[in-house]
Amino acid sequence: MISFLRGTVAHVGLSTAVIDLNGAGMSVYATPQTLSGLRTGEEGKLFTSLIVREDSLTLFGFASDDEREVFDVLLSVSGVGPRLALAVLAVHDPEAIRVAAHTGDSKTFTKVPGIGPKVAGRIVLELAGKLVPHGTAGSAAAPTAAEAAWKPQVVAAMTSLGWSEKDASTSIDKALAEDPEVSFRGNVPEILRTTLRWLGQDGARAGNRVGSRG
Secondary structure (H helix, E strand, C coil): CCCEEEEEEEEECCCEEEEEECCEEEEEECCHHHHHCCCCCCEEEEEEEEEEECCEEEEEEECCHHHHHHHHHHCCCCCCCHHHHHHHHHHCCHHHHHHHHHHCCHHHHHCCCCCCHHHHHHHHHHHCCCCCCCCCCCCCCCCHHHHCCHHHHHHHHHHHCCECHHHHHHHHHHHHHCCHHHHHHCCHHHHHHHHHHHHHCCHHHHHHECCCCC
């Protein structure tokens, strides 16, 4: 695995840069923000992630190890490839992505070109628990003010997955009535997972889904 590149910047383009490593030019895809930090003729360093395909080897470069980590985690979401993951990092910094994933804020991801409500909902669902904002690990439960705000976020995530707002709200209430501790903690991804599990316990509950998912 190529963890990083350090060498003379030979070229900076709109979406790629070329790093000269002792006479070998390595082409790397990167966000506009990362590319703006490189200067032709000067030394540059990029953290990298190598994407291996049957017919290609492609390097993606990042200004920090945190950006690379978020990129790699985004790739774990079904339907999200390296170009789309890079587009997310072009619009949001790593911490904003961590916060959105941790709180189930799918609207943050719809701001990225190429990501609609359904894909955004899938991203927050599959990233739940995988990305945590820095400094929140091991922290106490969310404060009361935050607890009051979780339901609209969970409803928004469920509507992006195909439920109506009414059915989503009803399902959340019924699911948490069986597991009130989850409601007390107020963790959006946990509440979303609990509700979806509750819906899956009985095939008849799938009828709560909107007939057409658009």
